[in-house]
Amino acid sequence: MTTSAVAVPARPDQTARGGHVLIVDDNTMNRMLLTRALQDRGHRVATADNGEEGLAVLRGQRSVHDVVLLDIMMPVMDGFEALERIKADQALRDLPVVMISSVDETDAVIRCLQMGASDYILKPFNVTRLHALSNRIESLVTAKWARRREREQALLLEDLVEAVSQLAPGGPTPRRLGDIAARRDAPGRLARAIERLAGSMRAAGPGAG
Amino acid sequence: MERVSAASPVDVQLLDQLRDTVGGDDDFLEELLRNYLADGGAQLATMKRALAARDTATLGRAAHSLKSNSAGVGATHLAALCAELEAQVRGGALDGVDDGITRVETELGRVTGALERRLTSNGTAGAGS
Numbered sequence: 261m262t263t264s265a266v267a268v269p270a271r272p273d274q275t276a277r278g279g280h281v282l283i284v285d286d287n288t289m290n291r292m293l294l295t296r297a298l299q300d301r302g303h304r305v306a307t308a309d310n311g312e313e314g315l316a317v318l319r320g321q322r323s324v325h326d327v328v329l330l331d332i333m334m335p336v337m338d339g340f341e342a343l344e345r346i347k348a349d350q351a352l353r354d355l356p357v358v359m360i361s362s363v364d365e366t367d368a369v370i371r372c373l374q375m376g377a378s379d380y381i382l383k384p385f386n387v388t389r390l391h392a393l394s395n396r397i398e399s400l401v402t403a404k405w406a407r408r409r410e411r412e413q414a415l416l417l418e419d420l421v422e423a424v425s426q427l428a429p430g431g432p433t434p435r436r437l438g439d440i441a442a443r444r445d446a447p448g449r450l451a452r453a454i455e456r457l458a459g460s461m462r463a464a465g466p467g468a469g
Numbered sequence: 470m471e472r473v474s475a476a477s478p479v480d481v482q483l484l485d486q487l488r489d490t491v492g493g494d495d496d497f498l499e500e501l502l503r504n505y506l507a508d509g510g511a512q513l514a515t516m517k518r519a520l521a522a523r524d525t526a527t528l529g530r531a532a533h534s535l536k537s538n539s540a541g542v543g544a545t546h547l548a549a550l551c552a553e554l555e556a557q558v559r560g561g562a563l564d565g566v567d568d569g570i571t572r573v574e575t576e577l578g579r580v581t582g583a584l585e586r587r588l589t590s591n592g593t594a595g596a597g598s
Contacts, residue, residue: 288504289501289508289541290537292500300492333530333533362536383540383541384540385490386489386490390490
């Protein structure tokens with residue numbers, strides 16, 4: 261089993277465990293408590309007052325959020341509609357959403373989970389619930405980066421296959437093959453091995469093999 | 470009929486739990502409680518406006534929000550009154566809602582008094598009744 265830990269550089273500002281969390285809640289106390297608790301546990305936090313504002317933040321050019329905490333009952337745009345729009349948006353649908361819910365909103369939570377929410381946290385918040393939330397966010401962030409890495413590796417592999425198919429006896433090395441060979445990860449090693457093989461075939465002359 | 474809880478409007482144990490939740494930071498707890506009281510007043514005003522406009526959605530949201538916050542600071546009776554109001558409004562009936570809002574206002578007054586006493590006594594630690 262090879263490791264691809266260096267395959268995709270982490271974002272420069274990505275902490276080891278914490279993530280960028282967007283809290284969408286119209287309730288000041290909830291935002292204050294969640295912000296404080298998550299910052300204390302190493303997460304970076306931004307807030308929005310309702311679903312519409314939250315969506316605008318997520319769709320902003322500088323959005324770097326890993327996880328969204330979404331209240332269900334809010335003015336302007338409630339959690340259901342915001343969740344529906346996130347999951348319908350190609351660019352946002354993989355973003356994990358954790359619903360903020362009261363104990364009496366069980367049916368609403370089930371509906372949100374069916375709509376694609378990843379999890380929920382119950383109000384009122386306490387130490388245990390906030391600790392569990394922080395852990396859950398960490399695992400969602402880890403899973404998100406693992407998925408991104410997998411996608412990048414799959415794309416690299418496709419590029420590599422394409423580059424190899426362009427190799428011609430005596431011809432130049434395809435540029436993309438050289439690009440991939442400059443990487444330190446498994447696709448990079450594979451590309452370098454192919455380059456060496458192609459080089460030795462060229463050295464052996466057109467009649468070789 | 471006016472129902473008044475004879476018990477303390479704020480459950481000290483639950484309030485202490487909130488203090489634990491913020492890591493015993495009394496300054497932050499005070500900030501939270503002041504926000505709660507300010508928001509509570511605003512939510513009550515929203516309920517009254519919404520009732521006058523027969524806007525059940527806004528009224529329900531305000532009751533829901535005050536219920537949630539009140540449960541968080543240990544104002545359990547106020548939370549229960551807000552829950553009743555929310556359920557009534559969600560059912561679409563506005564008859565008697567003005568009485569419900571009056572009960573919420575009275576209880577919010579008691580909660581405010583208890584929390585203000587706690588805030589002005591020894592910081593936020595250990596008071597509340």
